[in-house]
Amino acid sequence: MQIKPILSAMRHHKAGVGLIALQIALTLAIVCNALFIIQQRLAHLSEPTGLDEANVFVISNQWANQSTEQQTHAQILADMAALRRLPSVRDVSPSNSYPLRGSGWDDYITLTPEQTEKTTDANVYLGDEHLLDTLGVTLLAGRNFRADEVGQISSRQNVASPVVIVTKALADRLYPDGSALGKSFYEMSKTPSTIIGIIDLLQNQSVSTWNTAYAYQSVIRPLQEDNSDGLYYIVRARPGQLVAAMREVPKALYTQNLMRIIDPEDGELSFAEARARAYDSDRGMAILMGIISVVLLAITAAGIVGLTSFWVGQRRKQIGVRRALGATRSDILRYFLTENLLISVGGVVVGIALAIGINLWMVTQFEIARLSLVYVLIGVVVLLLLGQIAVLAPARRASNVSPIEATRST
Amino acid sequence: MLVYYFELGLRSLRRNPALTTLMVMAIGFGVAASMITYSVFRAVSGNPIPGKSSQLFTPQIDGWGPQQNLQGEPAEALSYTDAMALMRAHQASRQTLLYAVHVSVLPGGSRSLPIGANGYAVYGDFFPMFEVPFRYGSGWSKADDDGRAAVVVLSEAFNHKVFGNIDSVGHELTLNGHDYRVVGVARHWDLHPRFFAAFDGNSFDDPSDFYLPFTRAMDLQFDTYGRNSCRGNIDFSTRDAWLRSNCVWAMPWVELDSAADAARYRQFLDSYAADQQRAGRFAWAPNVRLRNVTQWLEVEHVVPRETRISLTVALGFFVICLVNTIGLLLAKFMRRAGEIGVRRALGAARSEIYKQFLIEAATLGLAGGVLGLALTAVGMLGVGLLFQPQIARLAHLDISLMAMTLLTAIVATVLAAFYPAWRAAHVQPAWQLKSN
Numbered sequence: 001m002q003i004k005p006i007l008s009a010m011r012h013h014k015a016g017v018g019l020i021a022l023q024i025a026l027t028l029a030i031v032c033n034a035l036f037i038i039q040q041r042l043a044h045l046s047e048p049t050g051l052d053e054a055n056v057f058v059i060s061n062q063w064a065n066q067s068t069e070q071q072t073h074a075q076i077l078a079d080m081a082a083l084r085r086l087p088s089v090r091d092v093s094p095s096n097s098y099p100l101r102g103s104g105w106d107d108y109i110t111l112t113p114e115q116t117e118k119t120t121d122a123n124v125y126l127g128d129e130h131l132l133d134t135l136g137v138t139l140l141a142g143r144n145f146r147a148d149e150v151g152q153i154s155s156r157q158n159v160a161s162p163v164v165i166v167t168k169a170l171a172d173r174l175y176p177d178g179s180a181l182g183k184s185f186y187e188m189s190k191t192p193s194t195i196i197g198i199i200d201l202l203q204n205q206s207v208s209t210w211n212t213a214y215a216y217q218s219v220i221r222p223l224q225e226d227n228s229d230g231l232y233y234i235v236r237a238r239p240g241q242l243v244a245a246m247r248e249v250p251k252a253l254y255t256q257n258l259m260r261i262i263d264p265e266d267g268e269l270s271f272a273e274a275r276a277r278a279y280d281s282d283r284g285m286a287i288l289m290g291i292i293s294v295v296l297l298a299i300t301a302a303g304i305v306g307l308t309s310f311w312v313g314q315r316r317k318q319i320g321v322r323r324a325l326g327a328t329r330s331d332i333l334r335y336f337l338t339e340n341l342l343i344s345v346g347g348v349v350v351g352i353a354l355a356i357g358i359n360l361w362m363v364t365q366f367e368i369a370r371l372s373l374v375y376v377l378i379g380v381v382v383l384l385l386l387g388q389i390a391v392l393a394p395a396r397r398a399s400n401v402s403p404i405e406a407t408r409s410t
Numbered sequence: 411m412l413v414y415y416f417e418l419g420l421r422s423l424r425r426n427p428a429l430t431t432l433m434v435m436a437i438g439f440g441v442a443a444s445m446i447t448y449s450v451f452r453a454v455s456g457n458p459i460p461g462k463s464s465q466l467f468t469p470q471i472d473g474w475g476p477q478q479n480l481q482g483e484p485a486e487a488l489s490y491t492d493a494m495a496l497m498r499a500h501q502a503s504r505q506t507l508l509y510a511v512h513v514s515v516l517p518g519g520s521r522s523l524p525i526g527a528n529g530y531a532v533y534g535d536f537f538p539m540f541e542v543p544f545r546y547g548s549g550w551s552k553a554d555d556d557g558r559a560a561v562v563v564l565s566e567a568f569n570h571k572v573f574g575n576i577d578s579v580g581h582e583l584t585l586n587g588h589d590y591r592v593v594g595v596a597r598h599w600d601l602h603p604r605f606f607a608a609f610d611g612n613s614f615d616d617p618s619d620f621y622l623p624f625t626r627a628m629d630l631q632f633d634t635y636g637r638n639s640c641r642g643n644i645d646f647s648t649r650d651a652w653l654r655s656n657c658v659w660a661m662p663w664v665e666l667d668s669a670a671d672a673a674r675y676r677q678f679l680d681s682y683a684a685d686q687q688r689a690g691r692f693a694w695a696p697n698v699r700l701r702n703v704t705q706w707l708e709v710e711h712v713v714p715r716e717t718r719i720s721l722t723v724a725l726g727f728f729v730i731c732l733v734n735t736i737g738l739l740l741a742k743f744m745r746r747a748g749e750i751g752v753r754r755a756l757g758a759a760r761s762e763i764y765k766q767f768l769i770e771a772a773t774l775g776l777a778g779g780v781l782g783l784a785l786t787a788v789g790m791l792g793v794g795l796l797f798q799p800q801i802a803r804l805a806h807l808d809i810s811l812m813a814m815t816l817l818t819a820i821v822a823t824v825l826a827a828f829y830p831a832w833r834a835a836h837v838q839p840a841w842q843l844k845s846n
């Protein structure tokens with residue numbers, strides 16, 4: 001196939017060629033950025049929490065009576081005992097929060113008590129000796145808390161815990177040589193906290209971008225919150241009994257004491273619901289980018305079909321002449337396919353530059369990551385294929401033009 | 411003549427249904443995507459208090475120092491010590507501190523199940539400062555603040571929930587086991603973004619249920635239900651130790667009527683911080699800020715990133731749809747080159763050709779706008795899938811958005827048609843006639 005005659009023919013409808021190329025360029029720029037955003041969001045929302053998510057649910061329990069700390073403490077113990085007796089419940093622990101809650105407790109960690117600048121950040125979880133089993137996290141080294149190590153904490157009072165369990169991520173951050181077990185650190189206190197256990201994974205309470213650097217750096221303190229506001233009960237149902245447990249647990253709690261608030265709307269959340277809430281904006285972005293990409297590709301394809309059909313209609317006579325002079329149908333077909341390929345390649349080259357440019361601009365505006373070239377490559381292949389497929393129907397029609405057309409006057 | 415061109419336009423659009431459908435769909439989808447994302451953006455990026463946004467300021471004082479502050483910026487709220495110092499100094503015409511509180515209420519007396527309620531502990535100036543509209547009664551006085559009075563202002567919705575549809579002013583209400591006298595019921599007041607809640611990160615949550623005096627809340631040791639941020643050692647054995655610490659949780663707001671007042675207040679902040687440095691409380695030079703509502707919303711990044719990315723991508727999408735339309739219109743107009751040649755030869759001016767084709771484009775834009783409107787309406791139902799629920803609830807398809815959808819579609823299509831129309835107007839009549 002000779003390219004030269006195609007190029008000289010294109011010179012006769014520069015504007016149309018330019019517009020298709022521009023459309024392909026812009027589409028490529030938007031689609032590969034959209035695909036990249038989709039991938040980033042999907043990767044974010046499929047990060048593991050480290051929990052036995054299929055069986056875990058959370059109760060947000062607020063107190064409605066004005067009890068003393070001792071009374072609240074006794075009530076929490078009674079609640080725990082009552083819930084642990086339920087046949088559908090495997091284990092339960094009181095806590096201040098749970099992974100993916102949206103906001104939570106975050107402490108600066110230092111290796112010495114004098115340090116003013118932090119060594120790193122850690123998410124703080126409170127719980128009793130049942131917390132590890134309730135979450136379903138794996139203890140990699142050391143031991144769990146003993147019941148006698150579990151202390152109490154009240155409103156705006158804070159005392160460093162002498163013993164703590166940390167995630168491997170935090171242990172490795174503080175002691176990269178793997179010697180964390182038995183060592184200590186300072187958690188915004190003059191008193192050291194000693195690492196007695198290391199667990200594999202426990203994600204943060206917030207999945208916002210600002211704490212991605214600390215996403216899995218968590219510390220568990222053996223404490224029960226006895227303040228008047230309330231706390232969370234994390235419950236792990238026996239396998240397959242989640243629905244039953246979610247029905248029985250609130251009933252059992254209200255049987256214990258009516259003066260509590262479990263919000264009818266979000267006071268009890270299965271972990272699947274908690275996960276859906278935590279990532280609603282990521283999911284929404286992925287869906288929106290998906291819709292825009294699909295519609296955009298469809299419109300660009302339709303645009304190519306429309307303009308090529310127009311050119312075919314315009315050149316029926318010339319096609320007829322070529323056919324009369326001996327060009328085969330496949331010659332005509334190839335002519336239009338090649339013409340489209342040339343335009344597409346031109347558009348794609350501009351598009352690659354645009355895609356990278358838009359991404360760089362978005363990096364400064366929206367703090368998103370740098371575009372990986374894989375997505376540009378995917379976009380290029382998709383658009384070249386799309387162009388060839390879109391041009392196929394009008395090109396077929398062109399190849400069906402009979403040589404007799406050459407003899408007709410327009 | 412214009413009506414005639416309009417009819418011509420319609421006829422031309424009907425002549426080529428596939429091409430027309432394609433263009434209408436491109437414009438419709440493009441404008442709908444832009445409008446849906448814009449409706450969300452509009453809802454979250456607006457000025458919540460347009461009349462006063464440049465007179466309301468939040469003072470910030472660096473109590474953490476260069477090693478622990480937010481990369482040079484002071485904390486976004488005040489410690490109790492600094493907050494109380496500002497209140498005592500009273501250097502603004504109106505001033506309030508505020509923090510989020512949560513209480514339990516028994517709406518149907520002692521035999522009902524308790525419910526939770528969200529509110530703010532504020533000073534009496536809060537209501538006139540933020541122009542809270544009242545249905546019944548009013549806010550409370552400075553004397554009530556000083557007297558640590560057990561009074562409360564309810565939202566209309568919360569009043570309805572607890573008392574039914576009555577004027578509850580003068581009634582007693584028990585919150586967290588303590589009695590309060592209702593002094594006012596605020597009319598529906600749903601600012602978005604709720605600028606004064608930005609520190610707690612819930613600028614788009616449901617409006618608060620009630621407001622009670624800050625001084626009273628402190629007496630009853632109400633804990634903050636919002637954010638609390640500390641530096642250094644946080645070993646507190648008592649609540650008082652926490653109050654004396656560098657933990658920030660109280661949001662200050664002041665009303666300053668003129669630029670001169672604002673400048674004076676900034677000086678006051680500087681001299682306060684300098685005093686603290688001299689007294690040895692701060693080991694660093696004064697580092698203060700005084701930001702008004704708009705500047706504050708900017709610093710707090712209140713408009714979610716997702717909203718801005720979506721709008722940007724949707725606008726890019728619309729531009730591509732228009733490029734598509736330019737190409738197709740060019741094809742469509744140039745196909746009628748012969749017709750144009752005849753008209754021109756018969757004496758039609760170029761401007762007539764422009765008029766005819768631009769009106770045809772406007773007709774097309776109108777059709778695209780109508781489709782866009784339908785798609786926007788459908789899309790609004792799905793906004794909850796695309797954005798966080800508390801933000802999605804703010805997006806509405808109102809008259810102004812409908813008008814904007816149609817107008818954007820028509821204007822954009824006419825703009826897109828300029829180049830094709832120019833090409834059409836420059837068709838050489840002689841050349842066309844000859845080839846025919």
